[in-house]
Amino acid sequence: MSRADRLALASWHAVILHRDHPSVDALKRQLELLHIRVSVVWPQVDGADADCDVVFFDADMGHDGQFPWPRGFAPMPMIALIGSEAPGRVEWALAQGSNAHLLKPIGSTGAYSALLIAAHAYQVTRSQADDIRALEDRLRQRPIVVRAVLKLLQQERLDEAGAWKRLRKIAMDWGMTIEETAEAICRDDRRTRSGA
Template sequence: MSRPRIRVRGLRLLVIACDGRDARHLEQQFRRLGVEGRFYDDLPDEQSCEDADMVLFDGDSPVLSHPDRELTWPALPLIVLTGVEAPSRLQWIIRQAPSAYLRKPVRFDGVMTALTLARAAADQRQGLEARIERLEERLRIRRFLFSAQLLLMKTFDLGEDDAYALLRSLAMNQQKTVEHFSLDLLARPEGYLRLAKDLIG
């Protein structure tokens, strides 16, 4: 298992709705860490988000957390800066689904930890989403596996287990998953059934 990357130099952050003192302290820490921070009073437009790596926003800002406003964040890891622990404020922060948090007031320590955790959470989420996508694809084409298995059973008068073993052997010969090979078999049965016959012997 690979170790998470503990490296933040070169990251590009959108910093949103942070007040003057916290913004100044963040700028100092960003310079120390080699991070580029772009500061906005409110959510920037889509074009400003295109080359950014993550977003840091002030979770206590009335600009962002107005009750009549529904926020649409860019598809980037979020870090929330917060100093208020009121339940309603925490519930609002939870709804924004941040990957990490940073306590107010911004100090010398904590910034690298927040950046590292947000980056690791984003990497984990991407890996999980990719795995889910692969599993969903396999489920979608699983029904074709059963159809291919039935075709082999009928063509060669095989039992269910023998038909599956044959299907798996054919897939291995083609260096494909059983599911993807099943699609090929159903699309072009003549050639693959000849191969199956040769395997049966």
């Protein structure tokens, strides 16, 4: 991670979703040393705290319904605070969308590396989800692209390769994606004859 990529933690707000506990005090001290504003809440994250930058949550006593977003779709990095390594508790923490974890009891270190790992994992996951959505959108638009190619085949008496080449040229001329161009061609073939 370069200096330019480092997190501006001094502007962050962290929520610790945990009942009173010495580990919470230790974690709060670590975060405050990083100049992070900290709110400790229990038994749930309310709307006022839902716009924070990171959530540390108790994996041992946590339960469904503690977050105002759907399970596994947190809008920020999530860090599980784990004291019990019981498989069910770890699975529950993962299902909430945990991007990193800290083992309890929490001492005087660990929060910074957990923040960096969680923020990185969250960004990677979010980027992958965006890529998947874009690919799914393109896949949904494939039938209209095929219809546009067929229309170009018929109207301009081209072979398949020629129709694809023509579609790409029209898209470049119009400054649109292939999918947007295909929609326009299927919607209004007069534009194809006059504009391209």
